[in-house]
Amino acid sequence: MAYNVKEIVANKKSYFVGGHRMCAGCGAPPVARMVMRALKEEDHAVVSNATGCMEVSSCIYPYSSWKSSYIHTAFECAAATGSGTEAAYNALKRKGKIAEDEHTKFISFGGDGGTYDIGLQSLSGAMERGHDMTYVCYDNGAYMNTGIQRSSATPHFADTTTSPAGEVIPGKMQIRKDLTQIMAAHHLPYVAQTIAMTNFKDLYEKSEKAIYTKGATFLNVLAPCPRGWGYPTDTLMDINKLAVDTCYWPLYEIENGKYKITYKPAKKLPIEEFLKPQRRFKHLFKPGNEWMIEQFQKEVDKQWQELLDLEELTNK
Amino acid sequence: MSKMNITKESPWQDLTIGGNIYDAGNSLEFKTGDWRSIKPIFIEEKCKQCGLCFAVCPDDAIPVCKDMKRKDFDYDYCKGCGVCAKVCPFNAIEMKGEE
Amino acid sequence: MGIRERLSGNEAIAIGMKQINPDVVAAFPITPSTEIPQYFSTFVSNGTVDTEFVTVESEHSAMSACIGAQAAGGRAMTATSSNGLGLMWEMIHIASSSRLPIVMPLVNRAISGPLNIHNDHSDAMGIRDSGWILLFSEDNQEAYDNLIMAHKIAEHKDVLLPLAVCQDGFITSHSIENIELIEDDKVKEFVGEYNPEHYLLDRENPIAVGPMDLQAYLFEHKFQQAEAMRNAKKVILEVAKDFEKMTGRKYDLFEKYKLEDAEIAIVCMNSTAGTTKVVVDELREKGIKAGLLKLRVFRPFPAEEIAEELSHLKAVAILDKAESANACGGALFTDITSGMYVNNVKVPAIGYVYGIGGRDTKATDIHTVFTELHEVAKTGKTGKIYRYLGLRGEK
Numbered sequence: 001m002a003y004n005v006k007e008i009v010a011n012k013k014s015y016f017v018g019g020h021r022m023c024a025g026c027g028a029p030p031v032a033r034m035v036m037r038a039l040k041e042e043d044h045a046v047v048s049n050a051t052g053c054m055e056v057s058s059c060i061y062p063y064s065s066w067k068s069s070y071i072h073t074a075f076e077c078a079a080a081t082g083s084g085t086e087a088a089y090n091a092l093k094r095k096g097k098i099a100e101d102e103h104t105k106f107i108s109f110g111g112d113g114g115t116y117d118i119g120l121q122s123l124s125g126a127m128e129r130g131h132d133m134t135y136v137c138y139d140n141g142a143y144m145n146t147g148i149q150r151s152s153a154t155p156h157f158a159d160t161t162t163s164p165a166g167e168v169i170p171g172k173m174q175i176r177k178d179l180t181q182i183m184a185a186h187h188l189p190y191v192a193q194t195i196a197m198t199n200f201k202d203l204y205e206k207s208e209k210a211i212y213t214k215g216a217t218f219l220n221v222l223a224p225c226p227r228g229w230g231y232p233t234d235t236l237m238d239i240n241k242l243a244v245d246t247c248y249w250p251l252y253e254i255e256n257g258k259y260k261i262t263y264k265p266a267k268k269l270p271i272e273e274f275l276k277p278q279r280r281f282k283h284l285f286k287p288g289n290e291w292m293i294e295q296f297q298k299e300v301d302k303q304w305q306e307l308l309d310l311e312e313l314t315n316k
Numbered sequence: 317m318s319k320m321n322i323t324k325e326s327p328w329q330d331l332t333i334g335g336n337i338y339d340a341g342n343s344l345e346f347k348t349g350d351w352r353s354i355k356p357i358f359i360e361e362k363c364k365q366c367g368l369c370f371a372v373c374p375d376d377a378i379p380v381c382k383d384m385k386r387k388d389f390d391y392d393y394c395k396g397c398g399v400c401a402k403v404c405p406f407n408a409i410e411m412k413g414e415e
Numbered sequence: 416m417g418i419r420e421r422l423s424g425n426e427a428i429a430i431g432m433k434q435i436n437p438d439v440v441a442a443f444p445i446t447p448s449t450e451i452p453q454y455f456s457t458f459v460s461n462g463t464v465d466t467e468f469v470t471v472e473s474e475h476s477a478m479s480a481c482i483g484a485q486a487a488g489g490r491a492m493t494a495t496s497s498n499g500l501g502l503m504w505e506m507i508h509i510a511s512s513s514r515l516p517i518v519m520p521l522v523n524r525a526i527s528g529p530l531n532i533h534n535d536h537s538d539a540m541g542i543r544d545s546g547w548i549l550l551f552s553e554d555n556q557e558a559y560d561n562l563i564m565a566h567k568i569a570e571h572k573d574v575l576l577p578l579a580v581c582q583d584g585f586i587t588s589h590s591i592e593n594i595e596l597i598e599d600d601k602v603k604e605f606v607g608e609y610n611p612e613h614y615l616l617d618r619e620n621p622i623a624v625g626p627m628d629l630q631a632y633l634f635e636h637k638f639q640q641a642e643a644m645r646n647a648k649k650v651i652l653e654v655a656k657d658f659e660k661m662t663g664r665k666y667d668l669f670e671k672y673k674l675e676d677a678e679i680a681i682v683c684m685n686s687t688a689g690t691t692k693v694v695v696d697e698l699r700e701k702g703i704k705a706g707l708l709k710l711r712v713f714r715p716f717p718a719e720e721i722a723e724e725l726s727h728l729k730a731v732a733i734l735d736k737a738e739s740a741n742a743c744g745g746a747l748f749t750d751i752t753s754g755m756y757v758n759n760v761k762v763p764a765i766g767y768v769y770g771i772g773g774r775d776t777k778a779t780d781i782h783t784v785f786t787e788l789h790e791v792a793k794t795g796k797t798g799k800i801y802r803y804l805g806l807r808g809e810k
Contacts, residue, residue: 006367006384018376018393019343024351025397029374044618048483056627059337062322064623067341069615072625073482073509080476084441084483084491085615087467091438091489092616094465104616122479125472200371226397234398234411237372328635328642333575334514335636337623338613 005199012037013067015045020065021057025233027224027240028054028138030196031203032109035136035219036068038207044068044104046089048082050114051075053145053225054138076118079126079135082108086131105211106133111223112153113143116179127186127216134210137179138223148228152177155248156299157292158280160228165283170292175299183218184254190217192253194262197240202251202262209253222249230279239277246274247304252311259311268304271297348375352396354411358388362408369400369409417595417662424555424587427594428494428520428580429454431562433464434602437518438489438609441469441480445499446532447584448522452494474499478506478517485515486624488614490566492517496584497524497538504541510577511546512640513625516569517577520562523685523736524584525772533773534584536684537737539713540746546640548578548647549714551684553670556594557711558582560664563597566606567654573646581713583686585773597662605661648715668717670709671724673699677706679788680725682751683734684710687769687776694781705785710747718754725751726760729792732784734804736770744801763797769804780804 001007015036022029032054039045045068049055055072058065073081086106092098108126110119115137123135142160143149150160154172159165163172180193190213192206203221210217222243226233243249244263248271251263272293275281284292319339322331332338365385369378377394379387401409422430429451432440440459442452452468459468467484471477477493484491495503500521510517525531526538539549548568552558561580569578582588597605613622628636648668655666672692674680681691688709698705708724725731733752735745743749748766755762767784770776784804791797 004367005370006365006380009367009370009380010382010384014376016376017341017344018390019346019348020375021348022374024374024395025399026374029376030372033376034371044616044621046487046615058343059623059626060343061335061626061628061632062320062332062337063343063346064337064340064626065343066623067621069340069617069621070623071483071486071615072623073479073513074505077476077479077506080471080479081483083469083471083476084439084480084485085487086483087439087441087469087480088484088487088489088491089616091465091467091484092487094467095438097488098616102618104618121472122476125476128472129470196371199367234402236397236399237403324631326635328638331632331635331639333636333639334512334624335626335628335632336514336613337626338620340621340623 003201003205005201008037008204013041015039015067016058017065017067019063021060022053023227025226025236026053027140027196027236031138031221031223034196034200034203035107035207038204038211039105042103046071046085046104046106048078048085048106048108050078050110050119052111052114054109054111056145075114077122078108078110078114078119080122082106082133083126083129083131086133106131107211108133108135110135110137111144112137112139112141112151116153116177117151124186127183127188127218130216132214132216134217134219136219136221138221140223140225140228142228144225144228153179156296157284159283160280170283170289180220187257188217189213189215190253190255193220193249194251195222195240195244195249197237197244206253228280231277235277242269242274245269246271247300248274250304250307252307258314259307261307261311271300347392349392349394352394352414354396354398355391355414356389356394356396356398356401357410357412359408359410362406364406366405368403368405372399372403374399417597420594420596421591422555422594423589423591424558424582425450425522425589426454427555427559428562430596431559432492433458434599435566435606436464437466437492439467439469439481439484439491440493441471441477441484441491442493443471443474443477443495443499445474445496447524447588448494448496448520450588451520474503475506478503478510481517482506482510482513482515485517486513486615488611488616490609492519494520494522496522498527500538500542501526507542507545507547509625512636514575514640514643515577516566516575518562518565518569519577519579520558521579521581522584522588523581531772534586535736535771535773539579539581540737540739543714543746546576546644547714548576550578550580551711551713552580552582552587553686553688553709554587555592558587559594559596560658560666563602563605564654564658564666566609567657568647568651570609571650574643574650576640576643576647581685586686601661605657644715648712648717651712666711668712668720670711672707672709674706674708674724676704678704678729679731679785679792680706680708680728681732681734681781681784682708682710682747684713684747685736687734687736690776690778691781694778694785698785703785716750718750719758721751722755722758722760725755725762728762730763730788732788733764733766735766735768738768738771763791763795765791765797765800765802767802767804774805776805
């Protein structure tokens with residue numbers, strides 16, 4: 001049946017319940033909750049979570065905000081840990097200790113810190129081995145949990161606590177790494193970039209596809225951080241929409257090598273619209289820094305065009 | 317309700333080993349509602365049940381029932397972030413100062 | 416009855432693992448333990464085990480995957496050496512603090528640097544405070560036997576700690592010696608099934624593992640872990656008794672070789688004990704009352720029991736196959752002498768650092784130790800206590 005957010009929220013279980021300690025207005029919990037809603041009712045899930053905002057806020061002894069089984073071990077190994085749980089599942093099924101018709105899904109959550117950087121090896125290994133699992137990166141563009149330090153996912157020129165916008169160096173001087181493309185190069189059956197936008201249709205449908213495609217699948221989800229990005233807390237959903245409408249965060253999926261852009265903005269907005277509300281980009285608007293916005297726009301346009309070209313190329 | 321029954325006064329004998337938690341989702345016992353400094357007020361007459369606020373609450377504080385209709389806020393967990401008020405196209409949610 | 420065979424230490428371990436048939440093996444190769452996952456993968460490819468074999472991309476991921484698998488409800492194993500252990504150091508601590516009975520053959524090799532692929536005990540010494548049970552093995556038979564006993568010890572409800580079975584890299588792991596294997600069905604019965612009470616794959620009772628454990632709780636959780644290690648001593652002895660019933664082979668916390676009436680003795684671990692036994696026999700022929708205490712159970716450390724066994728000696732030499740570079744003495748030396756002190760055992764004790772990076776330790780070297788011990792026993796004075804064996808140059 002056609003996607004209907006009301007039907008989904010009314011009928012699908014909430015696996016990530018209240019009582020967690022994430023910041024008011026954090027962009028990550030709505031993402032995690034909707035991803036988990038894609039689970040079929042009869043399925044059990046084991047979530048593995050890297051150290052980071054989500055983990056330290058959702059599993060504080062003696063409380064857990066997760067209604068599924070959940071494991072946290074360390075910062076850089078959510079994928080490896082998750083792959084171990086999946087391996088045990090296969091072994092126990094083979095031995096008949098778990099019923100043949102029983103289904104459990106393995107979902108790993110990691111921030112950009114635990115995924116793009118310190119966790120990249122473990123992620124790459126698990127994906128390459130083809131475990132039947134889904135890795136979801138909630139990308140808030142910096143090591144937020146330890147105080148907003150730059151990661152390789154931090155956008156160009158952003159002010160962070162280890163790439164502050166100073167007199168000589170105006171913020172992070174490297175372009176963002178494209179992890180979604182790195183995952184695509186692993187030739188996985190399903191890779192997607194998505195976001196919690198409007199009625200969450202894009203996120204839900206991609207989550208369903210990712211979880212229920214056999215093999216290793218990957219989702220990269222933008223998760224705005226009011227504290228780290230410095231936008232008015234209540235504008236979370238506006239920020240998500242701007243990220244997509246400026247093509248800063250294109251929404252697309254790659255299914256067996258074929259690219260499909262799932263949202264093409266009717267009117268592509270200039271990147272300023274996304275940058276303006278955020279304190280971390282405030283210095284880009286100082287007189288004399290126009291070149292930074294121009295540069296940023298060029299990069300966004302180049303990557304957007306590449307994506308359009310890839311979509312055309314892989315669907316010939 | 318709680319399988320865990322553990323407090324900061326519990327002796328080592330009463331703690332679960334390894335820090336394991338055997339009551340999935342028991343964070344519901346920890347009410348984060350006292351974090352608020354502003355509070356959303358649900359104006360039911362204006363609400364068209366469009367669903368745009370249903371999934372946005374980071375704290376799962378907008379209960380939606382089987383009839384696909386939202387009810388009043390769960391103030392036990394609402395942190396007053398205002399995201400729901402901002403997405404509502406019908407001004408059915410107003411943010412007011414917490415007394 | 417047993418099955419007589421001729422196997423290297425690595426082969427014996429691999430066969431032991433085959434008989435145990437763990438649910439998951441997640442391993443990364445490193446010399447000299449590489450053969451273990453290699454042999455094991457042949458069993459997997461030929462369908463002689465039911466194990467899910469995970470060819471992880473690093474040792475850190477190996478231990479992470481083992482933790483995931485064990486927490487999920489399966490028996491997980493890995494094998495490593497030296498820097499592989501170094502890389503998984505963080506996860507080694509987490510495995511123990513999460514109270515997961517993971518069993519790991521550890522083929523002892525020098526920790527870098529500079530790079531050295533040969534035997535010493537510096538890798539194991541690096542995890543001696545991690546809450547892992549550490550069993551040391553003189554030869555392939557002991558390595559195999561320790562492995563067969565491992566799960567019964569680790570999975571005991573009063574323990575629930577991970578366990579490493581150590582053997583000397585190349586010296587034991589690659590040398591082919593006689594061995595007596597236990598029949599498959601006997602091993603299966605002895606090791607039994609793993610049925611944890613709480614596990615991730617329990618759909619009726621989902622659990623959370625590895626929380627943030629704040630100031631109000633970590634201390635008590637660590638106490639529980641320490642208590643489990645204290646309990647392990649008793650369990651190790653109980654399991655050894657069961658093992659003796661099955662095989663006739665006796666195991667204790669340590670082996671006493673001509674120690675009861677000895678005047679001078681050496682304490683050491685792993686293969687050097689074999690060399691020392693030969694030297695003890697030669698000295699005994701000459702009427703010299705030499706003896707050996709070969710430590711099997713390094714963690715939990717049986718301080719009181721060792722002190723008791725050494726108390727009648729005139730002098731003792733403690734051999735450490737790792738340089739702790741602590742300006743004080745080797746790990747075994749400091750553990751044993753502190754154990755002697757708190758138990759009021761006043762035997763003159765000297766320590767030797769030896770065998771570093773695969774430096775060959777010959778019978779003549781051990782003879783040197785006994786000669787020096789003889790002097791200590793005669794005068795009652797230890798002289799230098801931080802000594803070296805087999806080192807070139809001034810000491």
